[in-house]
Amino acid sequence: MKFVVFGSLGWAGSRHVNALVEMGHEIVALVDPGAGCAAQAAKVGARACASIDDLDFDSFEAATLALPPHLHPLLTRRLALAGKHVMCEKPMAPDTAEALSLVEFAKSVPVTIMPGYLLRTNPHIRGFLDALRGMGKVRRVHISTNVRKPSMAGWRSEPIIGGALLVNAIHQLDLATWFVGENLLPRFAQLDNVHFEAPTEDLFFTSLVSPSGVTATVLSSWSPNPPICDDGLMITDAGRLRIEAETDEGSIILTGTGYRKNGEYIALPGVVGVNQFIKELEHFVDAIETGSPLWVTVEDNYDVQKLIDDCRAAAIAPAGRVAKRVA
Template sequence: MIDRRRLIKAAGVGGTGLLLGSSAMGATFTPPSSVDRGHVEPGPDGRPRVSFPNWRDPADTPSSPPPAPLPPEQRVGFAIVGLGRLALGEILPAFAKSLMAKPVALVSGSPEKLHAVAAQYGIKPEACYSYEDFDRIRDNSEVKVVYIVLPNAMHRLYTERAAKAGKHVLTEKPMSVTAKDAQAMVDACKAEAVKLMVAYRIQYEPFNRRAMKAVREGAHGRLLAYHGINTQTVAADGHLQWRHKKAMAGGGSLFDIGLYCLNTARFMTGEEPVEIFATTYAPPGDPRFSEVEETVSFMLRFPSSTIANCFTSYGGRDDKHARLNLAAAAVDMPNCYQYLGQRMTVTKRESDATSHDEIVIEAKNQFATEIDHMAECVLTGRDPYTPGEEGVQDHRLMEAIYESARSGKPVHLPALAGLDHFRGPPPKADS
C-alpha cells in the first residue's frame, strides 16, 4: 500500500505547500497556443463574437456556436401592453433568452400588477403606464417597440395609438376581430412609417421551419396533405373568459387556437388556398358557446392540389399535432403548436425496410426568437417576415371559413401567383 505522506515528502513539498503551489500555478498558467481556446471573429452581422472550431468527431452533431448578445445599452427597448397570463408566463420571461431586446416599459389597467411586475423586471416607475395615459409613451425614447398582448378587440386601438406615438408594433395574433380592422392597423402603421409585425411564433420555431424547408425543397416529393389538430378544454365558468365574447374575441376556437392550423398550413406550402370548406359546432344550452363556436373543422385546397385538413375545438383534451403526407415520406409532429416539447418523426423507405427516424433539434424559446426578429428589423430597417399583411390574409380566410360553415357550401378564392405572397424577407438565420 502506498504511503501518502512518503509520496508527498518524496515530491519535495509538504501538504500545504503542494496546495499553495497548485493555486499559484493556476493564477499564472497560460494555456499553450496548441490548446483550443477559441478566437474572436466577425459574426454574420459584422459584430465580433467568440468562435470555437468543432471539437466533435463527424459522427456527432456539431455544437451550436455560443450566443453573441448585444450589449444591454444597445438592445431594442420593448413596452409590454397588457399583463395577463401570456405576458407574465411567457413573454416577459423570454427576454432573459433574448439577444437583441429588453423590456423597458409596462402598460396595465392594474396599478397593483404594474408595481409588482415592474419590481420583478427592474422597470422604472416612470415607465409604467395605465391605459388612460398610454399616449405618454411617445416621450419615452427607450421604447422602440410596443408589444400588444391584449384581447383581440383591443389590438387595433393600441396599434393606432402606438403608431401615432412613433413606436413600432408587434401584436399578438389574431390581429383583431375583423379583416377590416386588421387592414386599418396596417394602414395606420404605414401612415406613420413604423413597422408592424404579427407574433406568429410557429413561423420562427425550428421544427416547423425544418418541415417547411423539406416541403419547399421537395426533400420527400410532393406534399399531398397537411393535417393540423389544435384542441384544448376551457373551464365551465366561461363568463370569466373574454374568449367567449364575440365582440372581444371575434370568434371561438378558430380565432384562438385554430388560427395556428390555418397559418401553419399556409406557411408550410407558401401558397394561398383557392377553396375552403368548413363546418362549425356549438353545444346547445352551453353559455360558454352562446356567442362563439366550440368546434371547427375546415379544409383548404391549394393551387398545387395540396389539401390541408384542420380541426380545432375547445371541447377536447389538449392536443396540438400535425402530420404531413408526402409522396415518399410521412412526417409526424407531436406538440407542434406548443410553447415547447416539439418533436418530429420521418417515416420512409430505407432500402428493403421502413425507417422511423426521430429528428432531434436544439430547442429555442419561440417568444425570444420572434422578439429578436422584430428587434433586428428595427435595428437594420428590414421588413418583418410576418408583417401585418400576413395577419390580414388570415382574417380574410377565417371569414371565408365562417361563410362556408353558414352556407354549407365551399368558398372559392382567386389564385395568387408566387409563394409567400404576404410575407417579408426570411429571418436572418435563413438568409
C-alpha cells in the same frame, strides 16, 4: 433595446415580459390596468402604467401588444406614428376590414410592425417545413390543436373576439397557408359547441383546397379532456399541436423532437423546450436592427383573418350547435 409591454398581466403579455427579461432587454414600462401591474413592474425595474397616456414616449423604442384584439389597431397606430416598432399579438384586428387597413398603414410608416404568429419563428416548425419542402409536391396537410379548457370563461368565448376559430385555429390556418404556399378556400367548415354551452364555438373544423388542388384540413378543439398523443408540439400549458403531411415522395409527421419522414425519426437540434416567445422576439429585434425581411407580415395577418371570414361564411348549419356540458 428599450421595450414597453402592453397587457403585461395576461397569458401572452406575461410571457413577453419574461422573454424580454431573459433576453436582457430593458423594459421601461408595463401597461396594464390590472391590479398586479405595480408589483409586476417593480420586479422587472419598470414603471407601471394604467394606460398608454401615462407613458413617456421618449423612453422606449419598441412595444409588444397582447390585448383583447379590438384594442390592437388603435394602439398599433398610435405607437407606430410615434416612431415605435410594434410586435402585436394575433389577431391584429377584430375584423378583416381593420386588418386590411393595417396592411396599408404598415406600408406608410418607417417602423417594423410584426404580428405575433409565433409558430412562424419556432425552429421546430421551421425545421419541419424545410423537410416538407424537400419532399416534392405537397398533396395534403392536416393540422390540429386540442386545448384543455375546464370551462369557457372571459373574453376568449365572447362573440366577435373569441371562439376556438379566432383564438386558436388562427395559428393553424396561418400554418396551412404558409405550408401550402397558395391561397386556400374552404370546401366546408364546422363551428359547433361539442362540450360547452357558450356564446362561441368550442370546436372548429374545416377542409380547405388550394388552386393547384392541395387539401389542408384544420381542427381546433377546446375540451376538458383533450386526447394528448406523443406526436406533436406543446404550444400551451395543456394542449397539443399535431401536423402531418403527404407529398409525392411520402409522408411526414411532426414529433416531439423533430419529425418522422417516411418512418424515419429525425431529431432537430435545440428544439425541445424552446421558448417560442424568445425566438419570436429575437426575430423581431433582428428585423429592426438589420432590416432583414420579416418571416410573418401584417399582410399575412390579413390573409388569415380573411380566411377566417371565408370559413365562417362556409360553415355548415351554423345554428345547429349541440352542447353536451354546461360550462
